[in-house]
Amino acid sequence: MDRMPRWADVLLVPLISLLLAAVISALVILAIGQNPWEALKIMVSGSVGSTYGWGYTLYYATNFMFTGLAVAVANHARLFNIGGEGQAVIGGLGVALIALYIPWPHWSLALLAAMVASAAFGAAWAAIPAVLQARRGSHIVITTIMFNFIAAALLNYLLVGPLKPAGTMETATASFPEATHIPSFRDMFSFGETILFRGTPANITFFIAILACLAVWLLIWKTRLGYEIRAFGFSEGAARYAGIGSTKIIMVTMLISGALAGMMAINNTLGEAERLILNAVEGAGFIGIAVALMGRSHPLGVFLAAILFGILYQGGSELGLTLAIPREMIVVIQALVIMFTGALDNMVRMPIERIFARRRARTPLSPPGPTLHPPGRVAPSSTPGTAATE
């Protein structure tokens, strides 16, 4: 891992992965008889070329930030939380309950309550798999993914029965009252005659997501609990030897992870739909896994990866709206990016590591070498001292 400078690890590898995905996507678009250059232009200008595009890109990105952070936090304790989907669904239930049944005088109070409710519901949904893992050793991957189905079934029951207004067809709750409508980007950034972010769903939750990124960074790297989580992740046995209780760490980590996933509901339920819809989450929980992988479980990486996936989603919509590219093809393009940046990460990383290693071997005493690495770690063959000891 020390063979590569940090900038290559953080920037070069994802960029090359993206480039590979773009090349293969271009071939796919060529194969269905469209112009890849045209498609790329539409994707980029449609997602970041106007406030309209940004309004959608940042809306999707906000969803992915929450679910990405949820996966990232759990990753630090080597817990693989695949249940972001279900936790976000139940978080939405919390938001819907407080928005529908409590008369809020002002949106700011409703927003605060929604943050608490979504986090609490999401955490509660993650708590059961966490207990099963901590006490009974039931594998968290299996239990969290099962809980996604239970969450979907529970919400379905509620939206077909108790929570559905009588006489409507839609599997959704009634619309939330006016007082709970939180400001959208359009309300926040339009002044006078110029209307920005027109008709787009991005809202104030984006800033809550940024705060969440910051909070996760502080938690993981600046607090004792974060240290314990990371220690537990590196070696469970060593952590236990050092007096870190595994039950506590599994529970706390999963509760935080579930709360973050649940908070996604502020964006899609309170912010966008202003009612609870059956398939409100639509895969964001799973995209969160790719976002956390690509962001290497670091909040800044998650932030950037979430924006990239927001661009992919909104750019994909624009492709469908402008060119006659079938939606299955758009999914193929999105999947290629996920595959190259997430799953096939090592395919790009290892050759690049080798290149850097070879360059370093050739120029052992180049200026950045010694400053970047402590002397003991310089490649042995090039140091006369080590040769003599042999």
Place this chain on the structure above:
Amino acid sequence: MTKLSTFLGAAAALAISAGAALADPAVIFDLGGKFDKSFNESAFQGAERWKEETGGSYAEFELTAEPQREQAIRRFAEQGYSPIIMVGFMSATPLNEIAPDYPDTKFVIVDAVVEQPNVRSVVFNEHEGSYLVGMLAGLASKSDTVGFVGGMDIPLIRKFGCGYAQGVKAVKPDATILANFTGTTPAAWNDPAKGSELTLAQISQGADVVFAAAGATGVGVLQTAADENILSIGVDSNQNYLHPGQVLTSMVKRVDNAVFEAMSAGEAVETGVQVMGIANEGVGYAVDENNQSLITPEMKAAVDEAAAKIGSGELEVHDYMSDETCPAVNF
């Protein structure tokens, strides 16, 4: 910002030029996609038929995410398309909010009612069509036990099942009706294997006619019924051809007619609620060369008589969605 204003300007210019000539219609397909072998596909066929007959062109979009509903409606409206047709009841709430922003654009929504001056709402009396095929099932059954396999457990599908059960009871008051749903998530629309299992379970309980109202899941129901030598009933489009001689009939819901009609009317499309029932051939049962031998003249006479009575209002079929209860079957 300049980009936005040029974009809006371009959209406005396009809207004006399109309005001056003749606006093209646009279709927004729901999350199921236009090849769902169910109502989205039916809408697609209606649109294609219009394209073929008139030589016109239309814009289309297949939704993949919830926020895209609003996005697609607004984009098409700003680009000057009219009427903008969307299939699926989930678009009702967004459309209700957006329609007033574009008073000069006409909208058509299938399967839901949106009360706005520039919206046509097309709804189908599925319970009436289901009643007719229920009568056929009751008359064709020898074991006096019939089955119903629904897709996702939502009120709309219960409406199918309830009409069907009433039809069965109308001809055989003592008949047993077995009702099952494939699931509670949208995946239930596309699970032929589960549909097949449910059919086998119903056969083991004595069912000899099975009605599938389950989207692509129904393919598995019809296949199993054919393999086990019992009768089945298709849904939405005419599925009699899938297993000639083994599909009793199909409950057809003419979404294609609704879309075709709206496109033909163009910008002059009449707004308000349009109910597609037995009276205006919006729903019905299908007879063709594949199932002629299965439907005796007596059966046909009985069903046609009921259809006439429903059409004239003399016979009323209970609509599950009016009060979410069903007199004929417990779900």
